[in-house]
Amino acid sequence: MPDLHYEHPRLAALYDLACGWSxxxxxxxxxxxGWPKSILDLGCGTGLICDAYAAGGHDVTGADPSARMLEIARRKPNGCSIEWVECCSQDFRSEKRFDLI
Structure with missing residues (x-):
């Protein structure tokens, strides 16, 4: 069951302020x-680390069950180069193989 707290647009918008870079x-x-990697971030939220990985030249997939969090993630500077998947971690499926999860 998704945490509806992360589905509220205004609460999702505040997430990066409360849980910023650390x-x-x-x-x-x-x-x-090292070399560019294929990276999967399960529970990527607003995509902070996904965006940083993509800025480093990595092939990034971010998965999160919250549509609102993914909307914010897509707007990150490198958001258009990241594959975003709306799903719970246990439901994620892909033909891709990842170097780092």
């Missing part, structure tokens, strides 16, 4: 160092 995101970003 040391844990620095750590996850560092996992992609």
């Amino acid at each position: 040391q844990d995101r620095d750590f996850y970003l560092s996992l992609a160092d």
Whole structure:
């Protein structure tokens, strides 16, 4: 069952303010160092880390059950180069293979 808190447009819009860039995101970003990778972010939310991965030249797929969060994610600077999938993590299916999940 999706958390309806993340479906409210105004609450989703505030997510990046409350949960912005942090040391844990620095750590996850560092996992992609080296050559370009195919990366899947399950529960990508507003796409902060997806956008950073895409800026680094990686092939990125972001999956999240919240349509509102994905609307915000699509507007990130690199949002148009990311594949966005609306689904719960356990329902995600793809023919792609990923270097980092």
